[in-house]
Amino acid sequence: MKETINYLKKLTSIVSPTGYTKEIADYLLEELKDLGYTPVCTNKGGVNVVVCGIDDSRHRVVTAHVDTLGAMVRAIKPDGRLKMAKVGGYPWNMIEGENCLVHVANTGKTVSGTILVHQTSTHVYKDAGTVERSEDNMEVRLDAKVRNAQQTRDLGIDVGDYISFNPRTIITDTGFIKSRFLDDKVSAxxxxxxxxKYKEENIKLPYTTHFMFSVFEEVGHGANSNLPKEAVEYLAVDMGAIGDDQQTDEYTVSICVKDASGPYNYEFRNHLVELAKENNIDYKLDIYPYYGSDASAAMRAGAEVKHALLGAGIESSHSYERTHIDSVRETHKLVDVYLRSELVM
Structure with missing residues (x-):
């Protein structure tokens, strides 16, 4: 698990809201080259690597996404603060109080700030606790001496500049991993x-496998535009959702049977269950009611493959998330035994 956690810490340290992912793509390209692979960057900005298997006539696709939630500058307010537009789906209260960076386009410059509701001070606004958290009320308080819109513009900030959130990645002595964007950087x-592991141990997979790191999952169209014609199975490795009526927890791998897009392939998910049982992997089956994945996006695009979804259990998804190293370990084990297994029948 040490190497996996090291990769996770590196990935969460790289800013990558959907549409602003070149830095993380460049990191993946260099890391994969250093491992001895020949990765490619797609026109959409994702990173793919093909691992040739014993059988090259039938292929597998496995994905994880490295794009995250974020925001853009929607408007510069008269007092110099910023209105925001969401990138990805989350309630505004999930980012209230978070430190952030504004990425000034084409300069490499950043301006730090904090995301707050406008009516923050309880000494001034009697509705500070009850006012609706909305695009009209949420704003970025910049860490710069600005008193008006022109002073903010003088910093180079303009509409469309990306805003990233501080991930605050922490690994506790008790094995908990706390961070924004565990969805889906744990899987990556x-x-x-x-x-x-496969390169260092010279492991030959039974089928040629396409590892795809997608960069548009959070806005719904993910890795589905360049699937090989030989692909017969598509596994999305993403987060397992935790909450009321959910079986998923922070200590097992979650296998999704259905999400908002509909059921996942019945035979494929049963294959994953059997692999978990045979290999003493702790798992939970679950339904994610308000969820979509790279695999479900591929199905909407017309992919003719069996599709499945599994992932580590993530508490407080799309907020300040948490999982446990046990869940990461069980997910790692199940993906590994799946990639070494026979095709789903």
């Missing part, structure tokens, strides 16, 4: 570590 770290 697992795939990177498996690729490292």
């Amino acid at each position: 770290a697992i795939l990177l570590d498996l690729l490292r």
Whole structure:
């Protein structure tokens, strides 16, 4: 797990809201080259690597996404603060009080700030606790001496500049991993570590496998535009959702049977269950009611593949998230035994 956690810490340290992912793509390209692979960057900005298997007539696709939630500058307010537009789906209260960076376009310059509701001070606004958290009320308080819109513009800030949130990644002595964007950088770290393992141990997979690191999952269209014609199975490695009526927890791997897009392939998910049982992997089956994945996006795009979804259990998804190293370990094990298994029948 040490290498997986190291990959995770590196990935969460790289800013990558959807549409602003070149830095993390460049990191993946260099890391994969260093491991001895020949990765490619797609026109959409994702990173793919093909691992040739014993059988090259039928292929597998496995994905994790490295794009995250974020925001853009929607408007510069008269007092110099910023209105925001969401990138990805989350309630505004999930980012209230978070430190952030404004990325000034084409300069490499950043301006730090804090995301707050406008009516923050309880000494001034009697509705500070009850006012609606909305695009009209949420704003970025910049860490710069600005008193008006022109002074903010003088910093180079303009509409459309990206805003990233501080991930605050912490690994506790008790094995908990706390961070923003564990969805889905945990999965990306697992795939990177498996690729490292397969190369270092000279492991030959039974089928040619396409490892795809997608960069548009949070806005719904993910990795589905360049699937090989030989692909017969598509596994999305993403987060397992935790909450009321959910079986998923922070200590097992979650296998999704259905999400908002509909059921996942019945035979494929049963194959994953059997692999978990045979290999003493702790798992939970679950339904994620308000969820979509790279695999479900591929199905909407017309992919003719069996599709499945599994992932580590993530508490407080799309907020300040948490999982446990046990869940990461069980997910790592299941992805590994799946990639070494026979095709789903």
